[in-house]
Amino acid sequence: MTVTKGLEGIVAAKSSISSIIDGVLTYQGINIDELAEKATFEEVAYLLWHGKLPTKAELDGLTAKLGDYASVPAEVIDGLRLYPKASNSMAALRTVVSSLALYDSEANDMSAEANYRKAVKLQAQLPTVVAAYARIREGKEPIAPKKGVSIAHNFLYMLTGEEPAQVAIEALDKALVLHADHELNASTFAARVTVATLSDIYSGVTSAIGALKGPLHGGANEAVMVMLDEIGSVANVEPYIQNKLDNKEKIMGFGHRVYKNGDPRAKHLMQMSRQLGELKGDMTLYDMSIKIDNLVTSQKGLKPNVDFYSASCYTMLGIPRDLFTPIFAISRVSGWSAHILEQYQDNRLIRPRAEYVGPVNQHYVSIEKRV
Numbered sequence: 186m187t188v189t190k191g192l193e194g195i196v197a198a199k200s201s202i203s204s205i206i207d208g209v210l211t212y213q214g215i216n217i218d219e220l221a222e223k224a225t226f227e228e229v230a231y232l233l234w235h236g237k238l239p240t241k242a243e244l245d246g247l248t249a250k251l252g253d254y255a256s257v258p259a260e261v262i263d264g265l266r267l268y269p270k271a272s273n274s275m276a277a278l279r280t281v282v283s284s285l286a287l288y289d290s291e292a293n294d295m296s297a298e299a300n301y302r303k304a305v306k307l308q309a310q311l312p313t314v315v316a317a318y319a320r321i322r323e324g325k326e327p328i329a330p331k332k333g334v335s336i337a338h339n340f341l342y343m344l345t346g347e348e349p350a351q352v353a354i355e356a357l358d359k360a361l362v363l364h365a366d367h368e369l370n371a372s373t374f375a376a377r378v379t380v381a382t383l384s385d386i387y388s389g390v391t392s393a394i395g396a397l398k399g400p401l402h403g404g405a406n407e408a409v410m411v412m413l414d415e416i417g418s419v420a421n422v423e424p425y426i427q428n429k430l431d432n433k434e435k436i437m438g439f440g441h442r443v444y445k446n447g448d449p450r451a452k453h454l455m456q457m458s459r460q461l462g463e464l465k466g467d468m469t470l471y472d473m474s475i476k477i478d479n480l481v482t483s484q485k486g487l488k489p490n491v492d493f494y495s496a497s498c499y500t501m502l503g504i505p506r507d508l509f510t511p512i513f514a515i516s517r518v519s520g521w522s523a524h525i526l527e528q529y530q531d532n533r534l535i536r537p538r539a540e541y542v543g544p545v546n547q548h549y550v551s552i553e554k555r556v
């Protein structure tokens with residue numbers, strides 16, 4: 186048996202949703218650079234689910250459905266009120282997504298139509314539950330979603346209760362486009378493993394949220410902000426990072442299993458971080474980030490991944506740092522659900538093997554003889 190630790194380099198599925206070829210990321214063959222500049226997140230979600238960009242009528246239809254499905258059952262919101270206020274926001278999201286299945290009469294209907302509807306429902310409901318939980322834990326009432334506005338707009342509105350600035354809507358929308366899908370990343374793989382047993386889409390997305398939470402995956406964006414807060418000033422970047430490198434500690438937001446010459450999404454977020462800093466008239470976070478980037482790149486040869494500059498962007502948009510990974514989930518649920526639908530279409534149980542390295546030829550010892 187040959188063991189490939191971490192399944193590095195193993196091709197475990199055929200997929201026509203997104204590709205990483207020679208460091209270039211595409212969704213359905215369209216370069217992410219083009220989508221980041223031109224597409225809205227709703228267009229991207231449609232693209233991932235249907236394999237083509239929507240016509241105006243199709244996009245209007247999807248936007249209407251997202252609006253119709255965005256409300257969350259009152260029982261689910263009441264459940265959020267019972268969670269301890271200090272709960273980890275990804276743990277809360279994982280729990281609430283699992284509970285949404287209990288209130289969906291077609292949760293276990295495995296027809297293609299019902300599964301697609303559930304994908305759209307989950308996409309519509311995740312922003313509502315993230316915003317509702319963020320408000321409830323601050324002792325505020327959740328705000329009902331609006332109809333006819335984008336997910337980025339609705340999320341910022343439900344979070345703050347105020348009409349968001351156009352620049353904030355556009356920045357968040359672009360971040361959602363950039364995070365929507367990424368081939369067979371850990372959370373998508375977790376989703377596919379779960380539904381390959383012919384379990385339901387809610388189970389798949391719950392598994393995916395659990396995988397995304399970890400700091401080696403989506404949880405890194407929050408960890409980057411913890412680091413920026415600890416560093417505190419541009420002057421402190423060099424001693425802080427040098428100390429971490431000397432102690433062989435990982436710098437969050439750097440490195441990638443697949444990209445060795447840089448993550449193509451990072452430059453868009455770097456640019457966004459600079460623009461948001463200029464608008465705010467405070468370049469501290471951007472300047473700190475650039476200095477960290479230069480140091481880590483020159484000393485370790487490691488480039489920033491999608492999680493590095495998103496941290497400063499979200500902070501400059503006024504978003505609390507423990508909502509960064511839930512925002513990743515709000516975007517990635519489009520990709521997770523697209524992969525789940527793809528898995529159902531040509532399913533085979535995912536069940537690899539393990540090389541056994543434990544003891545052999547052992548015997549049962551009765552409890553009184555054990556030491």
Ligand SMILES: CC(=O)SCCNC(=O)CCNC(=O)[C@H](O)C(C)(C)COP(=O)(O)OP(=O)(O)OC[C@H]1O[C@@H](n2cnc3c(N)ncnc32)[C@H](O)[C@@H]1OP(=O)(O)O
Pocket residue numbers: 191400401402403405434435436437438439440441442443485487490491492
């Ligand atoms: C959306 C996403 O999920 S993107 C990834 C988000 N995660 C992070 O940013 C966390 C920090 N980064 C990492 O932990 C890793 O780079 C990962 C998990 C992303 C990729 O891991 P792997 O493909 O397993 O790479 P691996 O850990 O083997 O790294 C190779 C070498 O670079 C080092 N390295 C990798 N990333 C970092 C880092 N961020 N800081 C310092 N050193 C690093 C490793 O220690 C290892 O060194 P060694 O060969 O001396 O042992």
Ligand SMILES: O=C([O-])CC(=O)C(=O)O
Pocket residue numbers: 366367368369370371402442443490491
């Ligand atoms: O693909 C990966 O390994 C992790 C990642 O960058 C993502 O999920 O966007």
